[in-house]
Amino acid sequence: MSHPGPQPVERQLPTEEARDLLALVREMAQREIQPKAAEEEDAGHFPRDVFALLSRSGLLALPYAEEFGGGGQPYEVYLQILEELAAARLTVGLGVSVHSLACHALAGFGTKEQQAAHLPAMLGGGLLGAYCLSEPAAGSDAASLRTRAARDGDTWTIDGSKAWITHGGVADFYTVLARTGGEGPRGISAFLVPGDAEGLTAAPPERKMGMKGSPTAGVHFDGVRVGDDRRIGEEGQGFAIALSALDSGRLGIAACAIGVAQAALDEALAYTGGRRQFGRPIADFQGLRFMLVDMATQIEAGRALYLTAARLRDAGLAFSKQAAMAKLFCTDTAMRVTTDAVQLLGGYGYTVDFPTERYMREAKVLQIVEGTNQIQRMVVARHLVGPESR
Structure with a gap:
């Protein structure tokens, strides 16, 4: 008896544009991602070139508004594209998901001026983001985080350490949750911090059982100064x-x-x-x-x-x-x-x-x-x- 073997997944895509997008991603995955996945994961190689390609192709910006360089795709489409990328190599699929997560605060809660100033480069300018919430002593209990941002006029000084940060040390920007007020969730605010900010350093990547090509590292803030124009949302709205x-x-x-x-x-x-x-x-x-x-x-x-x-x-x-x-x-x-x-x-x-x-x-x-x-x-x-x- 003959066996047909695996067949391509039938997708529930709402438009012809989405179907064309899926075809592009499948071709790219088969040509650029999957063939090198095993070798590069074994070597712990981070595929920054792949993320640059995805950015040029508009695939780092799919669920965000076209007004700022996004793809304008519904989450129903974005997630199925993400599944295809993860099937080819999880380091890539998860990396796209983390980048999207890092853009979420600015896209959803930033002012129009902040969005116009930063989102186009974040979404389609070849940049890669990271999301800084977890800390060495604040994992599941994220509201107990200790990284602090102190205000001095129109600037903030951030001090503390974050843990388990995907893209830690290689990201171009970090969405950082820091304490600006009292204890608990209402004392936390969100900031957009450049990856090359003075005083921002990353620890050596963690040695993991899997996803060795995706750097996971502690990120340290030692007197990192950012303007108030990089605070996202209201003070205390960060959580x-x-x-x-x-x-x-x-x-x-x-x-x-x-x-x-x-x-x-x-x-x-x-x-x-x-x-x-x-x-x-x-x-x-x-x-x-x-x-x-x-x-x-x-x-x-x-x-x-x-x-x-x-x-x-x-x-x-x-x-x-x-x-x-x-x-x-x-x-x-x-x-x-x-x-x-x-x-x-x-x-x-x-x-x-x-x-x-x-x-x-x-x-x-x-x-x-x-x-x-x-x-x-x-x-x-x-x-x-x-x-x-x-």
Whole structure:
């Protein structure tokens, strides 16, 4: 019996323009990203040239307004493009998601003057952004952050340290959350800090089990001075800005997770259709066929969940609960699917000669970033039954 092998994912794209965009991304991924992914990840090489190409192609700016150089695409389209990029190489897909997250504060809460001054370069000028919220002692409890910004007339001086910053040390700009008032979430403000600001330094990148090509580093602020024209939103509004950004960022992580899971399923389908044992392809054996079915079903369910949340966002409706659900379900799916893909390839799946072991290592971090999956369960529970009693 012959087996057709993996087929291209059928996308739910609303316009001909979006379908053309997807075709462009698939061609670019197959030509420029996927062939070098394994080698460059093994070497820990950050593909800055790929991000420059994406910027020139308008792919770093898809969900933002055309007025400032954005792509003007709905989140429903942007996330499916993100999934394609992550399937080719998670370092690239996640990097685009983080860049988009770093632009969110200015695009959503900046003044028209701030947006006109900075957004065109951020969205299409070859720049790359990073998002500075987490700290060594403020992870899930982000409202307890200690990095402080002190005002002196029309300038602010920022002191403190951020941790686990994707693109730390290579970003051209940082969206930074810092304390400008008292304790708790109402004392936090947001700032746009240039990557070359005096007093801003990055620690050596963390040594990670996966995504070795994506630098994750601590970022230190030692008397970094920025003008008040780089404060985004009102004083004390920073935590609300951060939460708004994270709702959208969680959808980016969900789409990336489904991209990794789809890549793992495609590898498993190709291998089980070609590997023969006992005189026939191992894809003929019911136990393995059912594993493939479960993997495909989980992926389709995850994709439907993140698209539902995206359509709510595009319609201007509340989507925080669905974003948390999507991040939770899709990243757990990626972990299950990549683990099963390694199992389906047997000993080969455990070797670096096949990409499944890399997919499995990369999937793990997606259950942690943008709020751990335990935090996502807390977010969803609050929507369902209200806040916890104290």
